[in-house]
Structure formats: structure tokens, C-alpha cells
Amino acid sequence: MEKKLILLNEISEISKLAGFIEEIGEELSLQPDMVFNLNLVLEEAVSNVILYAYPDGGTQEIHLTAKVCNSALLFVLSDRGVEFDPTQVPDADITLSGEERPIGGLGVYLIRQIMNSVEYKRIDGENVLILSKDL
Amino acid sequence: MEVKIVKEDDRQVVYITGRVDTVTAPELEKAVAPLLGEIGIKIVFDCTGLEYVSSSGLRVVLGSHKIVVAKGGKFALRGLSREVKSVFDLTGFSKILTIE
Numbered sequence: 001m002e003k004k005l006i007l008l009n010e011i012s013e014i015s016k017l018a019g020f021i022e023e024i025g026e027e028l029s030l031q032p033d034m035v036f037n038l039n040l041v042l043e044e045a046v047s048n049v050i051l052y053a054y055p056d057g058g059t060q061e062i063h064l065t066a067k068v069c070n071s072a073l074l075f076v077l078s079d080r081g082v083e084f085d086p087t088q089v090p091d092a093d094i095t096l097s098g099e100e101r102p103i104g105g106l107g108v109y110l111i112r113q114i115m116n117s118v119e120y121k122r123i124d125g126e127n128v129l130i131l132s133k134d135l
Numbered sequence: 136m137e138v139k140i141v142k143e144d145d146r147q148v149v150y151i152t153g154r155v156d157t158v159t160a161p162e163l164e165k166a167v168a169p170l171l172g173e174i175g176i177k178i179v180f181d182c183t184g185l186e187y188v189s190s191s192g193l194r195v196v197l198g199s200h201k202i203v204v205a206k207g208g209k210f211a212l213r214g215l216s217r218e219v220k221s222v223f224d225l226t227g228f229s230k231i232l233t234i235e
Contacts, residue, residue, distance in 0.1 A: 014157045019188075036187065036218040043189045047157040094227030099205075103198050104224050106190040122176050 001027055002067040007051045009060045011083075017042045024066055027071070028135065037114045038073070038133065044107035045077050045129060046084070053127065054080025061077040070133070072116070084127055086111065086118045137184075155192030158189040159191055164195045171199055176208040179235070180210030183214030188222055192198040211235050 005020045007013040018039055023045035026134040043066070048060050065076045092102075109129065112118055119130040136159040139150040148171050155163055170178060180196065182188075196212070203210040213235040215223065223229045 011158055018154070033218050033221065037221075039187065040189055043156055047189075047191070050157075066235035078232065092226070096231075098197070098200055101197060101227075101231065103201075104190070104194055105193050109224060110190060110222070 002065065004066075005064045007050075007062045007064065007098070009054050009062060010081075011047075011050055013050065013062075014043055015059055017046060018133060020064070020066075023070070030135075034133075038075075040115050041111050041131060041133075042075065042077075045075075045131065048084070048086065049079045049081060049127070053079050053084065055082065061097065061115070062116050071135050073133045073135055075129075077129040077131070078126050080126055083122055085122070087118055087120045113117060136162060138163055140166070140170070142158045146179055148179050148181050150181045152164055154187040155185065155189045156187065160189075160191035160195050163192065167195070169201040172206070173208070176203060176206070178203055178208065179211045179213055181214050181218055182212060184213050185216065185219055186216075188219050190226075193222070193226060193228060196232070197228065200220065209233070213233070216221070226234070 003020065003024060007015065007016060021035055021039045023040060044064060046064070054060050060080065062079045064079065067074050086108045089108040092105045114125045116129045117132040121128045136151065136153040141148050141150065149167055151163065162166055170176060199209045211233040215234060
């Protein structure tokens with residue numbers, strides 16, 4: 001299985017991810033909680049690109065590929081925005097109290113918690129994020 | 136996503152239906168904002184119809200909790216599905232928020 005989705009760097013594009021992952025879920029007979037978690041991971045990864053990768057604006061494409069490889073589901077997300085390596089973001093401290101917890105900083109944390117591996121490469125001016133989940 | 140706010144006894148109940156994601160979270164934030172300024176308000180987010188929540192939704196929940204508590208009020212959540220509850224568990228929110 002291999003599926004591709006091209007998104008633009010606009011917030012409303014996030015809505016397309018649910019349908020994309022639903023189709024994958026049906027094709028691979030994934031459990032609903034797995035589909036939910038993968039939707040969450042893709043939203044966190046893609047929204048980071050949409051919100052921060054293109055500070056100068058202008059319409060840009062974000063490419064997402066999903067494929068099964070060695071009994072793992074692999075997502076490859078690529079964009080030509082500013083260099084950003086999510087694997088270098090420090091983990092959110094989830095032991096803080098409600099009053100101390102900062103608002104935000106949870107997206108990358110959720111990606112790390114849910115996926116089995118998160119790999120980042122900068123290749124020829126492209127951010128390439130490879131997310132893998134064991135099936 | 137749909138938001139309906141109903142006064143039930145001494146509490147404002149915010150019924151959230153559908154998906155709270157990066158696209159819709161600002162609508163939720165806007166809908167509850169007028170309530171949060173009230174001193175000592177008791178507010179509960181009813182998530183029975185909440186199908187999906189991402190970190191954008193969690194930000195609104197935590198932000199609302201902080202404002203309400205700072206003004207001497209009470210903030211709670213109820214009706215979380217297993218999937219939604221798991222996001223609250225993963226992020227440690229289950230420990231810092233009141234879940235009925």
C-alpha cells in the first residue's frame with residue numbers, strides 16, 4: 001500500500017487528514033483507536049509545518065506519503081520551509097501542576113509518545129520527517 | 136464541531152460535539168471566552184459528543200482551566216470517550232484536571 005496526499009500551507013487543509021487516515025485504516029483494517037492516534041500524529045506534524053515553516057507566506061505544497069514497510073506503517077512528510085527538526089524539541093514536562101503547565105508544546109510530545117520512531121532529515125533544502133508505527 | 140452552552144443548576148455546561156482540531160479549536164475558545172471571566176464560575180465541558188481532540192483542543196481546555204481556577208471557580212470535564220481520554224492520559228492532563 002502506498003498513498004499520497006498533497007496539502008497547501010493553510011490551516012483549513014488539516015481537515016483533509018481525517019479522510020486520508022480513515023482510508024488507510026479501512027485498507028489495513030486498523031482499530032479505531034489506532035486511526036484516532038495516527039490522525040492526531042499527522043495533525044500535529046502537519047500543523048507545525050503550516051503554522052511555522054513558511055513565515056513569509058505564499059502558497060506552498062506539503063507532501064505526505066503513507067506506506068507499509070516491514071510490518072510498520074510509515075509516514076513521510078516533506079516541505080521546503082525553514083529548517084525545523086522536531087526530534088530536537090525537548091519533551092514537555094507532564095509532571096507539572098495545572099497552574100505551572102505551559103499552554104502548548106504538546107504536539108511533538110504526542111508524536112513521540114504514539115509513534116515507534118521519529119526521524120528527521122534535511123535533504124536538498126527539504127524538511128523530511130519519517131514517522132513509523134509498528135502494525 | 137458544534138458548541139452548545141446550557142445552564143444546569145449552578146453550572147454552565149459546554150456541550151462539545153464533533154472534532155476539536157487546529158481548524159476548529161479557535162471557535163471553541165471564542166465560544167467559552169465570555170464565561171471564563173466570571174468570578175467563581177462553575178463550568179463543565181461535556182465531551183460525550185466529542186469525537187476527536189488534538190493538542191489545539193488541549194490548549195483551549197488547559198487555558199480555560201487556568202482562567203477559571205485563577206478566578207476562584209471550578210472547571211471539570213465529563214463524558215470522555217476511551218480515545219479522547221487516552222490523549223488526556225498521554226499528556227498528563229488527566230492528573231491535573233477534574234474528570235467526572
